[in-house]
Amino acid sequence: MDEHALVLLDSYTVQQDLRIRLPRCVESNIGVQRGVTRFDIYLDVEDGVLVLKPRPADHEEMSRE
Numbered sequence: 001m002d003e004h005a006l007v008l009l010d011s012y013t014v015q016q017d018l019r020i021r022l023p024r025c026v027e028s029n030i031g032v033q034r035g036v037t038r039f040d041i042y043l044d045v046e047d048g049v050l051v052l053k054p055r056p057a058d059h060e061e062m063s064r065e
Contacts, residue, residue, distance in 0.1 A: 030054060 010023035026032050032054065042051040 009025050009029065012021055012023065014020055022032065027034075031037075038055045039052040040055050042053065043049070044051060
């Protein structure tokens with residue numbers, strides 16, 4: 001992953017039930033709507049990095065099979 005493409009917005013500890021709270025600055029920087037926006041979660045295996053990408057509203061629901 002290209003380190004220059006990453007911008008650190010905040011750091012946060014994973015909650016006891018494994019939820020991750022998004023910092024408020026995410027709302028203003030990428031237009032997240034609470035209770036509406038869904039994220040696709042990717043793993044960069046080489047670097048051990050999780051990547052959250054907002055899913056476009058017209059994107060079909062991903063199967064969990």
